[in-house]
Amino acid sequence: MSRLPPFAIEHLATPVAWSDTQGVLQGCNAAFARWLDAGARRLAGMHLAHLDAEAPRLAELLARLPSAGDEPVAARRVRLQAPSGIERRADLWLTRQPSGVLIEARPLDEQHGDSLTRLPDALHAALQGLAHEVRNPLAGLRGAAQLLARRNRDDADAQRYVEVMLHECDRLGALVDRLLNPASGQAMVPINVHQVLERVRLLAEAAAQHEGGARLLRDYDPSLPELVADADRLTQAVWNLVRNALEAGARQVRLRTRAERNVLIGERAHRLALRVEVEDDGCGVSDDLAERIFLPLVSGRADGTGLGLTLVQQVAREHGGQLSCRSRPGHTLFTLLLPVD
Numbered sequence: 396m397s398r399l400p401p402f403a404i405e406h407l408a409t410p411v412a413w414s415d416t417q418g419v420l421q422g423c424n425a426a427f428a429r430w431l432d433a434g435a436r437r438l439a440g441m442h443l444a445h446l447d448a449e450a451p452r453l454a455e456l457l458a459r460l461p462s463a464g465d466e467p468v469a470a471r472r473v474r475l476q477a478p479s480g481i482e483r484r485a486d487l488w489l490t491r492q493p494s495g496v497l498i499e500a501r502p503l504d505e506q507h508g509d510s511l512t513r514l515p516d517a518l519h520a521a522l523q524g525l526a527h528e529v530r531n532p533l534a535g536l537r538g539a540a541q542l543l544a545r546r547n548r549d550d551a552d553a554q555r556y557v558e559v560m561l562h563e564c565d566r567l568g569a570l571v572d573r574l575l576n577p578a579s580g581q582a583m584v585p586i587n588v589h590q591v592l593e594r595v596r597l598l599a600e601a602a603a604q605h606e607g608g609a610r611l612l613r614d615y616d617p618s619l620p621e622l623v624a625d626a627d628r629l630t631q632a633v634w635n636l637v638r639n640a641l642e643a644g645a646r647q648v649r650l651r652t653r654a655e656r657n658v659l660i661g662e663r664a665h666r667l668a669l670r671v672e673v674e675d676d677g678c679g680v681s682d683d684l685a686e687r688i689f690l691p692l693v694s695g696r697a698d699g700t701g702l703g704l705t706l707v708q709q710v711a712r713e714h715g716g717q718l719s720c721r722s723r724p725g726h727t728l729f730t731l732l733l734p735v736d
Contacts, residue, residue, distance in 0.1 A: 410485070410500040413492070418443040418457050421495060430485075430502055431477040438478070448474035448482055460491045471661050472503060529567070537564040559597050566627050583714075585621040588629070588669055588733075592650050595633045599641065599648065609641055614651040620735055622669055624714055632710035636673040636729045639704070643677030643727070655732060660717050665734040668716070673729045680722035707731075 412423035
């Protein structure tokens with residue numbers, strides 16, 4: 396293991412360790428040692444089983460590693476027992492290397508870890524209050540859209556956009572109902588994911604005409620199978636991603652779909668998943684926000700609520716999928732992986 400890890404790993408803020416193929420720790424970086432409140436020398440030579448608060452979970456992870464290749468094995472919310480007796484929780488990624496196993500830990504904050512999966516109670520109460528306030532103007536908007544539809548019966552373009560307005564009023568009404576009653580929601584039914592993307596494209600075109608005109612490009616795989624999903628929730632999720640791109644100054648936004656085979660989402664392996672990508676050429680995500688953008692109330696804009704990406708991540712989880720992001724100035728790519736079971 397003398398070649399592992401590269402020198403740069405020692406200076407990472409992410410806790411990283413490396414072991415032999417049997418699970419005996421050979422070393423770790425300073426972040427890993429601090430996280431477990433133990434010296435790096437004390438951890439060296441220790442078997443992963445001695446850190447496993449859910450034994451034999453780590454041993455099972457090691458056994459699942461492929462014999463070759465660099466495909467990682469992931470485990471969510473793993474409980475580790477530090478030598479001092481304190482307990483830590485983290486998402487772990489194990490990757491086979493030529494001379495052993497690389498272990499990357501992404502700690503879950505003990506105080507705020509649940510914020511990744513649900514909004515705090517106080518915030519939820521505030522959203523319920525907001526939902527009550529939204530209902531009346533939403534009904535007025537729907538009434539105005541119906542009036543426009545009657546007055547423009549012979550204008551095909553106007554009818555198309557009025558239809559979008561009515562559909563969005565109904566969808567927002569359903570969202571309000573969900574805020575007031577989180578247990579409610581539409582049943583999952585087979586849908587064509589491209590119908591969702593086309594709905595989002597119409598919304599984006601209307602917004603782009605109003606805000607300055609970004610180009611909306613489509614790169615669809617027409618052979619994709621149907622997906623069992625909540626179409627309204629997926630529409631909201633993808634629209635949030637596209638709207639973020641428009642607000643980041645993108646001049647071009649691309650909607651892309653592909654099939655992904657033999658994919659690991661969390662700890663579950665899936666033979667087939669749909670990959671939905673929203674790619675833009677906007678200003679990108681700043682480095683200081685990159686690791687926090689999916690947390691509630693974190694926003695890169697002064698007028699942002701910080702709830703958009705949290706909602707997208709929640710919708711991904713409702714569908715058994717995951718959301719990821721890669722960003723640099725001039726190129727941002729959000730990817731939704733949605734399993735087809």
